[in-house]
Each structure stands twice: as structure tokens, then as C-alpha cells.
Amino acid sequence: MSEKNWAGNVTYRAGKLRRPRSLDELQEVVGRATTLSALGSRHSFNRIADTAGELVSLDRLERPIDIDSETMTVRVGGGVKYGVVGQYLQQQGYALANLASLPHISVAGAIATATHGSGDLNQNLSAGVRSMQLVQADGSLVEVAPGDEDFDGYAVALGALGVVTEVSLAIVPTFDVATSVFERLPWPVLLENFDDVTRSAYSVSLFTRWSADTVDQAWLKSRVGRRADINTVAQTTETFFGATPARTRLHPLPGVSAAACTEQQGIPGPWVDRLPHFRLDFTPSNGDELQSEFLVERRHAVEAFEALRALGDRIDPVLQISEIRTVAADTFWLSSAGDRESVALHFTWKPLQTEVEDLLVDLERALAPFDARPHWGKVFTAQANSIAPLYAHLPDFVSLADRVDPNQKFRTDFLRERVFGF
Ligand SMILES: Cc1cc2nc3c(=O)[nH]c(=O)nc-3n(C[C@H](O)[C@H](O)[C@H](O)COP(=O)(O)OP(=O)(O)OC[C@H]3O[C@@H](n4cnc5c(N)ncnc54)[C@H](O)[C@@H]3O)c2cc1C
Incomplete structure (x- = not known):
């Protein structure tokens, strides 16, 4: 078996890929296996879904919606x-x-x-x-x-x-959403007004290369008809915190065709065709990129931006584009936004695994003062010993896993190295 993930940077080591067609068959596969990992759509950028045992995919297990x-x-x-x-x-x-x-x-x-x-x-x-x-x-x-x-x-x-x-x-x-894109948001203005910027729309994404004086693009996804969002929808012809409205549909990456992107320019449409950045009918079979992402508590956002901007010259040669997003807190034990309002600092890298990992050692060190939690499905270098202090409920998770999986059937190398620590 030489199956790879979407980005092509992970070749799964499993001897067998099981693709059961029924729930009974799946239960039998899982019950019989010694070591097993579930495989989703293969969009993670690390070995989280990998195992030397068996992989099981649900792609043939048809369920109604x-x-x-x-x-x-x-x-x-x-x-x-x-x-x-x-x-x-x-x-x-x-x-x-x-x-x-x-x-x-x-x-x-x-x-x-x-x-x-x-x-x-x-x-x-x-x-x-x-x-x-x-x-x-x-x-x-x-x-x-x-x-x-x-x-x-x-x-x-x-x-x-x-x-x-x-x-x-x-x-x-159902609800409608309109995406407005603005270009060149000055960094000093963003640092002064970060809260006002992110509350300007239902969903805000800021695309940046860190090293420039401006954030390249601000994508504001506004719910049509929602009072708080009305201003942003109307703003397609005005400036937004010093950024100017984009004249055409834009891809987050400079110079790349926007054909794969969902509609912009304030044109309203169904949530499902606006909330993702990329269209469902554009099917990327594999990706020429790697991704990393770190979530910090929202109150540290500006300091974290400054730490990354200080690393801008190091980041620049391997970066395609970064995206800043906000995520509301939840209560889940291993959630990267668990118990804290969060800002997510995302990096789309060039497909240069070694160079990216080398840089990540310093980048993770720069974000450590802000208790940055790595996205579990993306590239990061931190091991279990430095991840454990970030999750107060990790001991609860370990004892739950020990209870429901006493023979450690689902305990992959990734989970041992990055989460369980043994
Ligand atoms: C182009 C691109 C864009 C992305 N955009 C975003 C984004 O906007 N926001 C964001 O947060 N992340 C984003 N990601 C990351 C992605 O959402 C995560 O890596 C996600 O986990 C991938 O899901 P998957 O189905 O591909 O799972 P896989 O990568 O196949 O597996 C991930 C984990 O899920 C487990 N799993 C899969 N199926 C099951 C199952 N049936 N039961 C139990 N466990 C299961 C696996 O064992 C593994 O631990 C993006 C990735 C790509 C490639």
C-alpha cells in the first residue's frame, strides 16, 4: 500500500487499507485489528491519521443525510x-x-x-x-x-x-452571505483596531505575508440582513480601515487565478457557497503546499503578530501566505480553542518540509510565551512534553482513552509522541 495524504508529504505506512461497506463489517474490522487508525479525507499535513497497523476508511460506508x-x-x-x-x-x-x-x-x-x-x-x-x-x-x-x-x-x-x-x-x-475583499490594510491600523476589524463581519480572514507594511487582503463575510453586518455589505465601494476594495475577485495568493475561489465583491449568495474560501466543484486532487497553524488566546493577538513580524524575513522565503482568523471558545479538552477566545495564525508554506520544520522550531519558540496551541492536523514540531501544559484537561483525556481503549488499539505513533508522551 503506498497511499498518500492530500499534500503528498505523508505516505501512510499501514499494511492494509480497509474500506468496509456496512456497519457490521466495520465493527468486525475494528474488533479484530491489533492497531488501527481511521482515515478521513486525508487533508491533514502530518502523521495524525497514520499507523503501521491498519487504516480504515468510511468512503464506501454509505449513510443517508x-x-x-x-x-x-x-x-x-x-x-x-x-x-x-x-x-x-x-x-x-x-x-x-x-x-x-x-x-x-x-x-x-x-x-x-x-x-x-x-x-x-x-x-x-x-x-x-x-x-x-x-x-x-x-x-x-x-x-x-x-x-x-x-x-x-x-x-x-x-x-x-x-x-x-x-x-x-x-x-x-439557511442564510445568505456576501464576501467583500479589501486590499492593503496597514499593519499599524490593524494593531490599533484588531477587535473592531474582526467584529466587522460574521467571519473575517486576514491574509498577510508578515514582512510587508500592509496586510495583503481582508475578507469580510457578512450575513445578509443581519443588522451588525449591514455596514460591511454596503462597504464594497468604501475603504475599510485604510484598505481599499478589491476591483476583481482575488485568490489569497498573489497572482494566482481566483477561479477556484467562492464568489466575492459583495455579491450575496447561500452560506454554503460563501463561507468556504474555495468552491466545492473545484476539486483539488493534491496540494502543492504544506500548512501550519497556531492558536493563541485572543488577548495576546497583537503581541503574537509582533513576534511573527519580527521573524518576517525568516518566514518570507518559505511562505506562500498566512491567514489570521478568530475562533470562539469551547469547553472541549483537546480543542485548540478550548476555554479561551482564540486567534488562529495560519501559514500556507511552500512544499519544503525540511525548511519548514527548521523554521517552525524558531517560530514555535517565538509563540511559546503566548501558550500557542498547534492545529492538530497541520505541521508542527512540538512534542508531548511541551504540548501537555497547554491542555489542563489532558489527564482526563488520557484516562478516558485508557478506559475505552485499554489495549491501545488506536494509539498511533503520532498520538504517543505528541499527546500521550509514551
Ligand atoms: C486545503 C486545506 C484547507 C484546510 N482548511 C482548514 C481550515 O479552514 N480550518 C482548519 O481548522 N483546518 C483546515 N485544514 C485542516 C483539516 O481541516 C484537518 O486536517 C482535518 O482534520 C482534515 O480532515 P480529514 O477528513 O482529511 O481527516 P484526516 O486528515 O484523514 O484525519 C485527521 C484525523 O481525524 C481522524 N479521523 C478521520 N476520520 C475519522 C473517523 N471516522 N472516526 C474517528 N477519527 C477519524 C484521523 O484518525 C486523524 O486523527 C485544511 C486542510 C487542507 C488540506
């Missing part, structure tokens, strides 16, 4: 892509509160790593879970839901607690 308008939830298979769920919900008049930048990511895989979009009031995607069905290490099925004693452990589980087969997600009535 089932809307319950009484409880305002949608039940989906763990392997389905967010974009597919989103299109179905939109057809039926419903929406999810938020999405990540790429709609091609699987629901269970995204939840497992605390994948997030942006927005001062938007929590990560795990926060949308209303219940989850898992196949546990012994092959039995369990259903967990918010309010259960250990749910805050299950919500972001890094694949360590079982294979998620079905998820119920909270839904809301």
Missing part, C-alpha cells in the same frame, strides 16, 4: 464531506453555522482535529456536534452527546477513542 427539523439537527455519516452536507442542507432550506476554508474535508476527520472557520462568535466545527456514534476498540457501538460526562473528551478526540460512524450536527435556517 437525515434532517430532523424538530431537533434542528442533521445526521450524517462520518466520512461525508462538509460541502456535500452543506449543499443538501441548502436545498432543504437549512444551514450549518460555519464551515472551514475547504469544503472537501470529511465531517469526522474535521471534528477529530478541532477544525475551524473564522468569526468572533463562531466556535470550531466540533461545537456543532449534537451526538456522535462510534465503533469502540472492542467493536461495540456507543453513542455520545453533549451533557454526557466525557463528551468534552469525545468532541475533539484525534481518532484516539474510536471510529466515528455517524454524527448529528446542529442546523439553523
